[in-house]
Amino acid sequence: MTFGPTQNSGGPNGPxxxxxxxxxxxxxxxxxxxxxxxxxxxxxxxxxxxxxxxxLAALEAGIAVDDETGLAALIQTLRMSQDPDGRMKLxxxxxxxxxRTELVTRAASTISAHARVRAGLLEIQRAVARExxxxxxxxxxxxxxxxxxxxxxxxxxxxxARSRRRHEELAAKGQVANLDEIAHQIRERDHRDQTxxxxxxxxxxxxIYLDTSDLDTEGVLARLQDLVQTRRxxxxx
Ligand code: DC
Numbered sequence: 404m405t406f407g408p409t410q411n412s413g414g415p416n417g418p419x420x421x422x423x424x425x426x427x428x429x430x431x432x433x434x435x436x437x438x439x440x441x442x443x444x445x446x447x448x449x450x451x452x453x454x455x456x457x458x459l460a461a462l463e464a465g466i467a468v469d470d471e472t473g474l475a476a477l478i479q480t481l482r483m484s485q486d487p488d489g490r491m492k493l494x495x496x497x498x499x500x501x502x503r504t505e506l507v508t509r510a511a512s513t514i515s516a517h518a519r520v521r522a523g524l525l526e527i528q529r530a531v532a533r534e535x536x537x538x539x540x541x542x543x544x545x546x547x548x549x550x551x552x553x554x555x556x557x558x559x560x561x562x563x564a565r566s567r568r569r570h571e572e573l574a575a576k577g578q579v580a581n582l583d584e585i586a587h588q589i590r591e592r593d594h595r596d597q598t599x600x601x602x603x604x605x606x607x608x609x610x611i612y613l614d615t616s617d618l619d620t621e622g623v624l625a626r627l628q629d630l631v632q633t634r635r636x637x638x639x640x
Contacts, residue, residue, distance in 0.1 A: 404534065405483075419536045419537065424558055425541060425546070425555070427560075429560065432540040435624060447537075453524055453528070455511040474514055516595065542602070556627065566582055569585050
């Protein structure tokens, strides 16, 4: 799907079903949301990837991460798209790897604290839900972007589990990292995401809380599928 000002008029499919998954970094949101969407044949939206792509574009354009006005203007000029696997393109260029560097990760966390940045990206995210049923993940899906989502889930895991997963992810890419350093970075990011004034990461009342510390991907997926089936009025097999 392509994001941008001309794409935001909504789709023809009328009301749809939104699964809104939120939670801290490393809780397994992306993996679970992507797999759930694939299993259901629905759209998948990784909203962190959108913030990351904006951060990359800002770094490349020399726009400072604290220049809220410059960042808001930049959003209007960006041509971003995300494929069903969450791979991101910026002006036709595949930036999926470039948006995962430590530099971009930090910049994304900082720019996402600006109210005007969040406002600028809000409609882009909502437009996707008008195209059909959706599984999306981020920090403010249930609280702000889709407050009327049919199913809201807060995926959590303890810091140790989240750090180990990140460590394994990096190792799979051939990158050596220190576990304590990873834990420190995750804790810092949690703090920034939870204490910013604009749409901070927080739990909301109508969210289902799911601790994934002791679950593997299949376990998380099975639980999410059950929840979707129950909400749709279909009994799980
Ligand atoms: O989920 P992620 O690590 O790819 O997200 C990157 C950054 O974007 C993260 O620091 C928080 C921010 N973010 C956000 O503020 N709101 C969202 N809906 C998704 C991500």
